[in-house]
Structure formats: structure tokens, C-alpha cells
Amino acid sequence: WKAVILIGGPDKGTRFRPLSLDVPKPIFPVAGIPMIQHHIEACSKVPEIKEVNLIGFFHYTEMLKSFITMAKQKYSLSIKYLSEYGPLGTAGGLYHFRDQILSGTPEAFFVFNSDVCCNFPLSDILHFHQSKNGDNRITIVATEATHSESMSYGCLVEDENTNEATHYVEKPETFVSSLINCGVYVFTPDVLRCYMAEVFRQHQEESLEMGMGDSNFPDAIKLETEILAGYAGSGKMFVYKTKEIWGQIKSAASAIHANKLYLSVYRRTKPEVLAKKNPDGPIIRGDVFIHESASVDPTAVLGPNVTLGENVEIGAGVRVSNSIVLSGAKLNDHCCVLNTIIGWKCKVGEWSRVEGTAQQPDPNAPYSKIISGQLFNEDGRLIPSITVLGREVDVAPEIIILNSIVLPNKNIHANSKNQIIL
Numbered sequence: 001w002k003a004v005i006l007i008g009g010p011d012k013g014t015r016f017r018p019l020s021l022d023v024p025k026p027i028f029p030v031a032g033i034p035m036i037q038h039h040i041e042a043c044s045k046v047p048e049i050k051e052v053n054l055i056g057f058f059h060y061t062e063m064l065k066s067f068i069t070m071a072k073q074k075y076s077l078s079i080k081y082l083s084e085y086g087p088l089g090t091a092g093g094l095y096h097f098r099d100q101i102l103s104g105t106p107e108a109f110f111v112f113n114s115d116v117c118c119n120f121p122l123s124d125i126l127h128f129h130q131s132k133n134g135d136n137r138i139t140i141v142a143t144e145a146t147h148s149e150s151m152s153y154g155c156l157v158e159d160e161n162t163n164e165a166t167h168y169v170e171k172p173e174t175f176v177s178s179l180i181n182c183g184v185y186v187f188t189p190d191v192l193r194c195y196m197a198e199v200f201r202q203h204q205e206e207s208l209e210m211g212m213g214d215s216n217f218p219d220a221i222k223l224e225t226e227i228l229a230g231y232a233g234s235g236k237m238f239v240y241k242t243k244e245i246w247g248q249i250k251s252a253a254s255a256i257h258a259n260k261l262y263l264s265v266y267r268r269t270k271p272e273v274l275a276k277k278n279p280d281g282p283i284i285r286g287d288v289f290i291h292e293s294a295s296v297d298p299t300a301v302l303g304p305n306v307t308l309g310e311n312v313e314i315g316a317g318v319r320v321s322n323s324i325v326l327s328g329a330k331l332n333d334h335c336c337v338l339n340t341i342i343g344w345k346c347k348v349g350e351w352s353r354v355e356g357t358a359q360q361p362d363p364n365a366p367y368s369k370i371i372s373g374q375l376f377n378e379d380g381r382l383i384p385s386i387t388v389l390g391r392e393v394d395v396a397p398e399i400i401i402l403n404s405i406v407l408p409n410k411n412i413h414a415n416s417k418n419q420i421i422l
């Protein structure tokens with residue numbers, strides 16, 4: 001068995017800015033470790049999985065290299081970065097690197113979207129996949145979403161007796177099903193060798209006929225629309241339903257949501273990594289993760305759903321809740337940080353308030369869409385309800401910043417509300 005993580009490439013949109021200016025999104029830390037380390041850690045717990053391939057079109061920078069070196073050592077797995085020359089699409093990357101993926105004739109391989117948060121019940125999924133007979137099988141992990149949310153995802157219809165996926169529509173315009181694709185799959189090698197090969201051959205022929213040159217690869221081919229939609233109803237695609245935590249990490253706000261979900265998983269699976277209540281230490285409310293190198297004044301109040309990164313300093317009387325504080329940041333005495341991501345090496349002055357309202361948007365508003373707890377306007381633009389400070393932002397004392405996005409290296413001396421500070 002092997003695993004592939006589709007890590008994509010540099011952020012085109014703005015939803016993860018300014019954080020993605022400083023770190024490739026797949027290695028942005030959520031609940032104390034890079035986003036895709038959660039996937040890799042889950043793989044390392046399944047003895048059948050020996051190799052993890054990261055496929056994407058990021059430059060292979062020092063950051064990615066050192067992440068891979070660290071993860072290889074920590075999890076004793078073979079981990080490789082396979083670099084696309086450009087965005088080949090979710091199916092294109094898999095097909096392009098088919099020889100590497102199929103080398104050593106694995107029985108099957110997992111495929112993960114990098115930007116999903118999940119507790120990854122991989123052993124269970126593996127057994128489910130093995131329990132279905134026949135060649136050329138795909139298993140799709142699925143979960144229930146609300147009616148309105150479902151249309152932002154791949155939607156599945158399942159035959160409940162056989163678990164076969166009878167219908168698949170990617171981001172439908174009208175309601176299809178509330179069962180959605182979680183971006184976690186198992187493929188048997190033949191799917192890549194036969195069905196996907198055939199789809200790619202047809203695309204190539206079409207692009208040649210249309211005089212689009214003889215490139216080996218047509219433009220980005222999407223797994224969801226080109227492969228899964230066509231495979232549904234074949235009797236070879238199965239739905240594994242999970243009721244466990246699941247979320248997408250597209251925006252900074254959804255990273256705060258994912259942080260909360262992963263901390264709840266820690267509480268169930270490895271409570272020892274969470275901060276303990278201690279009469280002499282800071283007051284801890286709910287799930288809080290504190291890096292061992294962080295220093296926290298005993299009069300601070302932390303939680304719920306807080307992660308403090310490496311070398312973070314928390315002063316006296318500081319209040320932090322529902323937030324991620326990235327490495328090297330310093331929160332000075334009596335400041336208050338709620339529903340916020342504090343970027344690397346930021347400083348927040350004494351008695352300042354840095355907050356998001358995290359208001360629950362009105363789900364019935366006709367003009368908006370809610371995805372992973374975040375409100376988007378009719379053009380698909382995120383309406384912030386959290387605050388994000390980019391790297392090395394310095395907030396002066398006694399300042400209020402509410403629902404704002406602040407780009408890196410700014411000195412903030414005035415209050416701000418609902419602003420993007422460039």
C-alpha cells in the first residue's frame with residue numbers, strides 16, 4: 001500500500017492570504033503541526049502503508065525539503081516530493097506519476113486532498129476497500145453536509161445495500177445529495193492503468209483533433225469531473241461513510257475551525273499532548289495545545305481551542321481563545337486575542353484587543369453561501385469574521401483590531417474594523 005497527497009501549488013486566490021505568502025499552505029501549522037503532517041501521521045499508523053508521495057507544483061524550497069526530511073525521520077516512511085511542471089489537475093498529477101505510484105506493485109493506494117482535516121480512519125477504510133470484490137475499485141470517503149453546504153463539494157448518491165456510488169456530481173448547481181466527497185480515496189492500481197489511461201488517451205486525441213499540439217498532457221484534468229463522475233454507476237466505486245470530524249481548510253477561518261477539530265481529536269486519542277490544568281499555571285479552558293518551548297505567564301487565561309507555537313511568549317493577564325498563535329509571536333500583558341490567527345513573530349501591545357467576531361452568518365440569506373462555517377458573498381468572496389495578522393505585524397498598545405486581515409510587516413497604531421490592511 002502507498003499514499004499520495006495532492007498538495008497543489010502556490011495560492012492563486014486570496015482566501016489563505018497573507019499566511020500563504022510565508023509558507024506553502026500544505027505545511028501551514030494546524031493544531032501544532034503542518035496541515036499534511038496529520039495525513040502522514042495517520043499513514044504511519046497503518047503498517048501496510050510504506051510510502052507517501054506528495055504531488056504538487058510548488059518550487060521545492062528549503063521549507064518543503066526540511067519538512068520532508070523531518071517527517072521521514074519521525075515516521076520512518078519513505079516520503080517523496082513529485083513535482084509537476086505546472087498544475088496538471090487532481091487526476092493529471094496522479095496519471096503523470098503513475099510509474100512511480102505503481103512501482104513495487106502496491107495492492108492499492110490512498111489519495112488525499114491536502115486541504116482537508118479529518119481523523120483519517122485509514123485502517124477501517126483499508127478493510128472496507130478490501131471487503132469489496134472485483135478489480136478496478138475506487139473507494140470514496142464521504143460525510144453528510146447540510147443541504148446548502150453540499151453544493152460546494154462533490155456530491156454522491158449511494159446504493160445503501162451495496163455501498164456502490166450510483167451517481168457523482170461535482171459542485172452541482174441544484175441539490176443532488178447531502179452526502180459529500182471528503183477528498184480521501186482508495187484506488188486499486190488498475191484504475192490508473194486502465195480507466196484513467198483511457199480517459200487521458202481520449203483527451204489527448206481530442207486536443208490533437210482540435211489542433212492543440214501534441215503535448216503529452218492536455219491541460220489540467222480533474223479527477224472529480226473526468227474520472228469519478230464517469231465511474232459512478234459502474235458498480236466499481238464504493239462509498240465509505242464517516243461520521244467522524246471532517247472539514248476543508250481553504251481560508252484562514254477554516255484553519256481555526258480545523259485547529260478546533262484536531263484538538264478535539266487529541267483529547268480523545270492523545271490527551272497527554274494538551275495543556276493540563278494546574279493550580280500554579282495559567283488557567284486552561286477546554287482544549288489548548290502549548291508548544292514545549294512557549295512561555296506563558298501563570299496569570300494568563302487560555303482556551304478553548306488555542307494553539308501556541310514554538311517560542312511564543314504570553315504575558316500577564318493575557319486572554320486567548322479560539323486562536324492559533326504562530327511561532328515567535330509575543331502577546332504582551334493584558335492583551336486579548338479571540339478568533340484570530342497571530343502570524344509568526346508578531347507583537348501585540350499591552351491592553352490591545354485583536355478579535356474576530358466569529359459570528360454565525362445567517363444561513364437563510366439568499367445572497368451568501370456558508371462553507372466550513374465561513375460566509376462568502378455572491379461573488380464567492382470571503383466575508384471575514386476572524387482576524388489574521390501576517391508575519392511580523394506589530395500592534396501598538398491599547399489598539400482594537402476587529403475582523404481585519406493585516407498583511408506582513410505592518411505597524412498598527414490605529415484601531416481597525418472590517419478592513420484589509422495592505
Ligand code: GDD
Nearest residue numbers: 006007008055056087088089093113114115153154181183
Ligand atoms: N498536484 C496537484 N495538481 N494538486 C492539485 C491540483 C493540481 O493541479 N489542483 C488541485 N490540487 C489539490 C489541492 O491542493 C487540494 O488539496 C486538492 O487537490 C483539491 O483541490 P481543488 O481542486 O481546489 O478542489 P476543491 O477543494 O474545491 O474540492 C475538492 O475537495 C472537496 C473536499 O474538500 C473536490 O474533490 C470535492 O469533490 C471535495 O468535496
